[in-house]
Amino acid sequence: MPELPEVETIARGLAKRVSGDVIESVWLGQKPEPLKSTAQEIAAALEHSRIATVRRMGKHIVFDLERENGSPSPGKVRKPKAMRPGSVVPTGLPSVPHAKAHKGVRPTRSNPTEAQWIVHLGMTGRLQVCEPQSEVLKHTHAILKLASGRELRFVDPRRFGRLSIATAGGFDAGGMEPLDADLDSFVALFRGRKTPIKSALLNQKLLRGVGNIYADESLFRAGIRPRRRASTIVRVRLAKLHMSVKEVLREAIALGGSSISDYVDADGQEGFFQLRHRVYGREGEPCLVCKTPIKRIVIAGRSSHYCPACQK
């Protein structure tokens, strides 16, 4: 499941492969009725746009788009309303149900970034760059034809992923980037919060990008039990957590993320941080520090792993 390190890895890979490429046409799968207009918006914003950059914000992948010279403006793009990708599996060659409603619209000059394509991979979402003739996988919800001749496809079996369009700079990714947070603002995030520290770490409005795996791993390294109320943790311990979070994320990024279930990056490469997990997915196995069996409990519906001896 892509959390910050996986998304970072994917975004870097994509940046290398599709930056500068132009989106010629877009196919979007059928969506469950309510958000049809958004699909039009997405197609309109993407088509004839150049991908300037690809980067990560929290767990989101952000494609910065700029209009191709002389191509019509996509019209005003509203706030980033999330869209549920289509549910219908494309058969054969996808036709393109895009809106071409803008004929005589004023041409734009060489503009800087005008819009952003925001992709959240959910749990099972993947973006693949491939040749047009390669097999369209089941659960493919979007296909972008690129000027380079390749295709950028969004595949997501479990459909927790989200696609949306934001106006440039208008995308609100939530809380602060954990890797940028200084100690004081990090500590301030938890002041007065009665929620378990694990829940606070997962709250994207506080920190963006930390998910279940890295929350558990960070808490282990900081010696804090996941159920500890955030407000009861003293500053020095939070300082420890501050360090642990950054350390865990940096190590994971360096190893290309954690590959559990079927995660692979943009190049189809697996990550290797799962080999460094000290508590996540190790229920009953001995703690690597003290040999006490790792416990698993459920917090807010999320399985949480910790060492009852090392974490207080």
Add this chain to the structure above:
DNA sequence: ACTATTTCCTGGATGC
């Protein structure tokens, strides 16, 4: 303003 709970979704694992 917070916090806790429910819901979405499918494939894989488990159980009978």
Add this chain to the structure above:
DNA sequence: TGCATCCAGGAAATAG
């Protein structure tokens, strides 16, 4: 073998 059930999990929606 087949069928039902459970589980994984991010974040939005709902309830308290």
